[in-house]
Amino acid sequence: MGFLVTTLIFVVIGIIASLSARICCNRGPSANLLHLTLIITATVCCWLMWAIVYLAQMNPLIVPILNESE
Amino acid sequence: MGERGRGCCPPMDLMRSEPMQLVQLIIPIESAHLAVSYLGDLGLTQFKDLNAEKSPFQRTYAIQIKRCGEMARKLRFFRDQMSKAGLPPAVRSATQAEISLDDLEVKLGDLEAELVEINANGDKLQRSYNELAEYKLVLQKGGEFFHSALSIAAAHQREYASNQGSEVESLETPLLSQQETAIDSSKQVKLGFITGLVPREKSMAFERILFRATRGNVFLRQAVVDELVVDPVSGEKVEKNVFVVFFSGERAKSKVLKICEAFGANRYAFSEDLGKQSQMINEVSGRLSELKTTVDTGLVHRGNLLQTIGEQFEQWNFLVRKEKAIYHTLNMLSIDVTKKCLVAEGWSPTFATKQIQDALHRATHDSNSQVEAIFQVLHTREMPPTYFQTNKVTTAYQEIVDAYGMRSSVWVGKGLREGGEDLVETASILAGVAKYQEANPGVFTIVTFPFLFAVMFGDWGHGICLLLATLYMIIREKKFYSQKLGDIMEMAFGGRYVILMMALFSIYTGLIYNEFFSVPFELFARSAYVCRDPNCRDSTTVGLIKARDTYPFGVDPAWHGSRSELPFLNSLKMKMSILLGVAQMNLGIIMSLFNALFFKNSINVWFQFIPQMIFLNSLFGYLSLLIIIKWCTGSQADLYHVMIYMFLGPTDDIGENQLFPGQKMTQLQFHPSLLQIVLVLLALVSVPWMLLPKPFLLKMQHERHHGESYAALPDGEESLQSEANHDSHGHGEFEFSEIFVHQLIHTIEFVLGAVSNTASYLRLWALSLAHSELSTVFYEKVLLLAWGYNNILILIVGIIVFVFATVGVLLVMETLSAFLHALRLHWVEFQNKFYEGDGYKFSPFSFALLDSEDE
Numbered sequence: 001m002g003f004l005v006t007t008l009i010f011v012v013i014g015i016i017a018s019l020s021a022r023i024c025c026n027r028g029p030s031a032n033l034l035h036l037t038l039i040i041t042a043t044v045c046c047w048l049m050w051a052i053v054y055l056a057q058m059n060p061l062i063v064p065i066l067n068e069s070e
Numbered sequence: 071m072g073e074r075g076r077g078c079c080p081p082m083d084l085m086r087s088e089p090m091q092l093v094q095l096i097i098p099i100e101s102a103h104l105a106v107s108y109l110g111d112l113g114l115t116q117f118k119d120l121n122a123e124k125s126p127f128q129r130t131y132a133i134q135i136k137r138c139g140e141m142a143r144k145l146r147f148f149r150d151q152m153s154k155a156g157l158p159p160a161v162r163s164a165t166q167a168e169i170s171l172d173d174l175e176v177k178l179g180d181l182e183a184e185l186v187e188i189n190a191n192g193d194k195l196q197r198s199y200n201e202l203a204e205y206k207l208v209l210q211k212g213g214e215f216f217h218s219a220l221s222i223a224a225a226h227q228r229e230y231a232s233n234q235g236s237e238v239e240s241l242e243t244p245l246l247s248q249q250e251t252a253i254d255s256s257k258q259v260k261l262g263f264i265t266g267l268v269p270r271e272k273s274m275a276f277e278r279i280l281f282r283a284t285r286g287n288v289f290l291r292q293a294v295v296d297e298l299v300v301d302p303v304s305g306e307k308v309e310k311n312v313f314v315v316f317f318s319g320e321r322a323k324s325k326v327l328k329i330c331e332a333f334g335a336n337r338y339a340f341s342e343d344l345g346k347q348s349q350m351i352n353e354v355s356g357r358l359s360e361l362k363t364t365v366d367t368g369l370v371h372r373g374n375l376l377q378t379i380g381e382q383f384e385q386w387n388f389l390v391r392k393e394k395a396i397y398h399t400l401n402m403l404s405i406d407v408t409k410k411c412l413v414a415e416g417w418s419p420t421f422a423t424k425q426i427q428d429a430l431h432r433a434t435h436d437s438n439s440q441v442e443a444i445f446q447v448l449h450t451r452e453m454p455p456t457y458f459q460t461n462k463v464t465t466a467y468q469e470i471v472d473a474y475g476m477r478s479s480v481w482v483g484k485g486l487r488e489g490g491e492d493l494v495e496t497a498s499i500l501a502g503v504a505k506y507q508e509a510n511p512g513v514f515t516i517v518t519f520p521f522l523f524a525v526m527f528g529d530w531g532h533g534i535c536l537l538l539a540t541l542y543m544i545i546r547e548k549k550f551y552s553q554k555l556g557d558i559m560e561m562a563f564g565g566r567y568v569i570l571m572m573a574l575f576s577i578y579t580g581l582i583y584n585e586f587f588s589v590p591f592e593l594f595a596r597s598a599y600v601c602r603d604p605n606c607r608d609s610t611t612v613g614l615i616k617a618r619d620t621y622p623f624g625v626d627p628a629w630h631g632s633r634s635e636l637p638f639l640n641s642l643k644m645k646m647s648i649l650l651g652v653a654q655m656n657l658g659i660i661m662s663l664f665n666a667l668f669f670k671n672s673i674n675v676w677f678q679f680i681p682q683m684i685f686l687n688s689l690f691g692y693l694s695l696l697i698i699i700k701w702c703t704g705s706q707a708d709l710y711h712v713m714i715y716m717f718l719g720p721t722d723d724i725g726e727n728q729l730f731p732g733q734k735m736t737q738l739q740f741h742p743s744l745l746q747i748v749l750v751l752l753a754l755v756s757v758p759w760m761l762l763p764k765p766f767l768l769k770m771q772h773e774r775h776h777g778e779s780y781a782a783l784p785d786g787e788e789s790l791q792s793e794a795n796h797d798s799h800g801h802g803e804f805e806f807s808e809i810f811v812h813q814l815i816h817t818i819e820f821v822l823g824a825v826s827n828t829a830s831y832l833r834l835w836a837l838s839l840a841h842s843e844l845s846t847v848f849y850e851k852v853l854l855l856a857w858g859y860n861n862i863l864i865l866i867v868g869i870i871v872f873v874f875a876t877v878g879v880l881l882v883m884e885t886l887s888a889f890l891h892a893l894r895l896h897w898v899e900f901q902n903k904f905y906e907g908d909g910y911k912f913s914p915f916s917f918a919l920l921d922s923e924d925e
Contacts, residue, residue: 006622034083034513041517045575049525049582050623052649056642057598057620059704064599064632065613066606 003054007047014043079664084464086507086668088419090454090912095414095430096444102403102412105433105443106396106915112429113916114422116455118415120404129401137175138394144178145387148379151185155373157380171393174386181379188375192368199361200302201336204267204310206354208338211293211312212265213347262323263316267299268292268335270309276333280315283325289316302336314340391920399915411441415448417455417912423447454506457912463567464512470519470568471512472503474897474907505909509665511901518654520571522895525650526837526888527572529845530580531587535881537573540566572889582624583838587876588845590627597621599628639842643835645697651831651899652690655824658903659683665904673771677764681756682820682903688749688756690828720747761817765810772804819902827899833891841884848875 021035079085093115097105109115121129152158169177268276273292280288291314298307313335317326330337341347403412418426423445430443460468504510527533543550543566550563562569584590598621599614614628621627625642629635659682666674696709852875856868901907 002619030081030083033080034085037082037513038517041514042521045517045521046578048650048653049521049579049646052646053582053624053642054620054622055698055701056645057626058701060616060638061704061706062634062638063613063615064626064628064638065611065634066609066632068610 003051003058006050006054010043010047010050014039017043079667082513084458084460084468085510085513087456087458087504087510087909088421088912089507090417090457091420091423092448092450092452092454093416093418093423093426094444094446094448095416095426096406096411096446097403097414097430098411098434098439098441098443099405099409101433101437101439101443102400103396104437105430106399107392108429108433109426110392110396110399110915110917112422112425113914113918114418115426116417116912116914117399117402118417119402120413120415121402126401130405131397131401134397135394135401138390138397141175141178141390142387142394144182145383145390147182148185148376148383151189152376152380152383155376157373157376169386169389171389174389178386181375185372185375185379188368188372192365192372195361195365195368196305197302199358199365200300200305202354202358202361204299204302204336205338206351206358207295207299207310208265208267208312208340209347209351209354211295212314212340213344213351214293215291215314216342216344216347261316261318263314263340264323264326264330264337265312265314265340266330266335266337267295267310268313268330268333269301270294270311272333272335273311273313276313276329276335279329279333280326283329284317284322287318287322288326290314301334303334388920392917395915395917395920416915418914419457419912453909455912456503456506456909458504458510458512464516466565466568467516467519468510468512469564470893470896471510471515471901472911474503474901474905503907503909503911505906507668508906508909509661509668509904511661511896511905514657514661514900515896516571518657518900519892519896520568520575522650522654522834523572523888523892524575524579525646525834526891527576527841527884528579528583528838529585529587529841529880530577531585531589532845532876532880533573533576533578533580535877536569536576536885540569540573544570572885583842584625584627584630585842585845588842588849590625590630592627594623595619595621597626597628599626640835640839643838644832645701647831647834648690648828649694649697650834651828651895652686652694654831654895654900655686655827655903656683656691658900659686662904673764673767677767678760681759685753685756685760685821686824688753690824692746692749716746716750720750757817757821760820761813765806765813768809769804769806823902827902830899831895833895837888837891841880841888844884845876845880848872848880 017039018036021039022032025035026032095105126132126135277290277292280290292311293313295310295312299310300306301308301310315326317323327337329335341350400412403414405412427445430445433439434442458468524533543563547566555563580586581593584593596618598616598618600617602608602612602615610633613632613634625639629638659679662682663675663679666672666679693709693713696707696712699705700707700709849872852868852872856865856872859865
């Protein structure tokens with residue numbers, strides 16, 4: 001699974017979450033906008049975290065060096 | 071003023087505080103009480119004090135408030151009596167009939183008089199009962215003295231008689247027989263004696279003083295009373311001695327009496343005659359049992375009375391507090407010159423207009439008033455209060471944001487500790503909640519606060535523990551609401567939805583960090599790293615090699631426990647902190663754009679938002695870009711070197727530190743449109759861009775406005791808008807120097823802040839490192855060590871220690887510290903980009919709030 005595929009998964013999850021929030025708790029346009037903002041922010045935060053960790057391991061400059069005892 | 075989403079963007083819940091209006095209510099005096107009461111039930115009006123210059127005694131309803139105060143005092147008296155008697159007031163039931171204030175006042179007065187009388191009688195009875203009990207003791211012990219003395223004397227006499235056979239001594243003073251034998255019987259005087267009880271701790275001193283005062287001409291006998299005696303005066307249980315003191319002469323008697331009084335020794339009459347003694351004892355015992363029944367009946371009666379009070383106590387208490395609040399509010403209204411109506415002014419949300427009018431209408435109808443109350447909206451230049459409609463989930467987050475106003479006190483200590491970094495920030499000490507209708511940081515805080523917490527608290531095992539704890543609180547929410555909780559428990563309960571989000575995000579970040587109580591799992595794929603050769607000879611020297619695709623989700627489990635784990639994680643988490651920080655600070659600056667658009671303030675867009683964006687991103691945005699490029703290309707470039715020499719020598723060759731072509735194009739013979747030079751120049755230009763134009767433009771705007779104000783009176787709405795446009799300095803005199811200094815401070819704060827705030831985000835790295843190291847220590851040094859002994863007992867002890875360390879240190883203390891650091895990142899690093907926070911909170915007159923606040 002590459003970077004783009006997982007990113008796409010995040011996007012899809014975000015869209016599904018927004019849609020379900022829209023369908024499940026529809027409390028008027030202003031409340032819906034708040035829910036949408038929250039879901040987008042949460043998705044972006046989670047994606048950012050994952051992307052940073054993934055990118056950092058893509059081309060490692062150092063590799064795991066096992067301890068002597070193991 | 072009314073419409074929402076004035077400048078930009080569709081309206082969003084929680085983003086802007088509710089639009090408010092200043093309303094004037096003119097209420098006929100006969101329906102005023104009812105109207106205020108209905109408005110209190112509604113709880114959406116904040117009354118202004120229109121009689122601020124009057125003292126509390128000069129106000130219209132001072133007498134009624136005094137009456138309510140008196141009734142509240144009586145209720146407090148009942149509560150004290152009930153708590154002394156161990157009767158908790160019953161929970162308020164809605165079924166009880168309404169009672170009017172006047173009836174209640176009479177009733178409370180009667181009840182109080184009755185209770186006071188019962189108490190006084192009870193005290194009197196109890197006192198005489200205690201006195202009798204002491205008397206009985208004296209009779210018993212004193213009787214023993216005399217009895218034993220008599221028998222000794224008789225024995226003496228027999229002996230004496232057998233020895234001498236002549237002189238017969240009288241038995242009149244048997245106790246003194248030993249000493250008195252030497253004294254000439256002709257000098258013998260009538261001896262007096264006093265009996266009583268003295269507290270045991272004073273008995274030694276009592277004896278000594280008696281001896282000294284009478285120069286030894288006194289004889290004292292004491293007997294210890296084994297059980298505790300209730301002192302009739304104080305009503306306390308004390309240890310006491312029964313004493314008998316013999317003396318001769320009236321002077322000695324008066325001295326002894328005085329000393330007895332001084333020592334709190336209670337005296338009781340005592341007869342020498344043995345027959346009379348037994349008669350007295352019988353009599354006293356009889357009266358004691360009689361009194362006992364009387365006292366008990368009194369207590370039962372009192373208990374019944376308190377029980378009936380307790381049943382209705384809460385209802386009465388609420389009624390009295392409600393009435394007091396109503397009269398207090400009525401006192402804030404100004405009375406019309408005709409004395410026929412009251413005029414109220416106050417803030418209310420615009421959406422409540424209909425409800426308020428309804429309440430007024432009902433009040434008019436219910437009080438059979440001839441005249442309707444008048445409701446009208448006033449136009450004002452005053453800043454309305456800030457009111458956010460929150461639900462049980464968002465309340466806790468809004469409180470986190472609102473607590474920002476309180477940080478000034480926190481700051482003094484913190485600023486001292488952190489030294490220079492916060493020096494500039496202390497210049498912007500603020501108080502209060504969000505300014506009216508400014509963008510509310512609470513919206514993004516709902517997600518970013520728990521997220522940043524979780525970055526520092528990433529461990530999905532700990533996250534699950536936290537989740538279970540908070541789910542317990544949420545499921546039993548109703549039960550927790552009804553009962554009183556301790557301080558810490560109350561805080562945790564209030565923030566249960568914050569903790570829920572924190573737990574969910576820490577499970578996520580725990581999966582990213584691949585830590586479950588510090589143990590990694592190969593959940594998503596096999597590790598990307600393998601040995602270089604089948605024997606794995608090089609694995610401890612050169613290391614493993616990446617053979618498969620990158621681990622798809624989170625940190626590769628192969629890193630755990632390896633020698634290069636720390637260098638790798640440090641580099642990763644440090645860079646992650648900077649990326650997250652730059653992202654959040656950019657969000658903060660974009661929020662300031664929302665504010666500028668909403669208040670239609672183009673100066674802030676062009677001379678604040680844009681240069682700030684350019685400054686931050688040309689330095690730290692560029693750094694973030696370099697980090698990402700370095701990761702993507704696997705370059706060996708040294709980012710510190712790049713960043714430092716970007717300033718020191720923008721034209722120098724960076725050699726092997728070059729990350730991408732065009733970063734430095736010195737070797738190519740182009741004109742110096744080099745990226746780094748351009749960025750540095752942009753950053754440098756944006757500083758005067760932020761500093762200079764805004765004060766001058768404001769001055770021009772002010773002068774133009776000043777000229778206009780002679781033309782036509784501005785409409786209410788516009789005047790409020792223009793006030794908002796001028797930030798806090800729109801009204802009154804326009805002080806250019808003040809504005810300029812303000813802008814200077816603001817610019818310096820932003821420029822220095824861009825550096826210090828980015829550095830401040832490194833706390834994400836530090837805290838998350840501390841958390842993972844601590845949990846590794848607990849896992850390896852406690853659990854694995856105990857496991858290694860192969861002994862059940864040691865294993866159990868190890869598990870207990872591990873559980874307590876995990877709960878105490880990681881789940882409680884680490885949660886607190888990560889919470890505080892996330893709080894700081896929001897209050898300072900995020901909110902100082904856009905948040906003014908100089909508003910005041912909407913505090914409506916509401917009976918629902920009466921319940922929560924204690925007197």
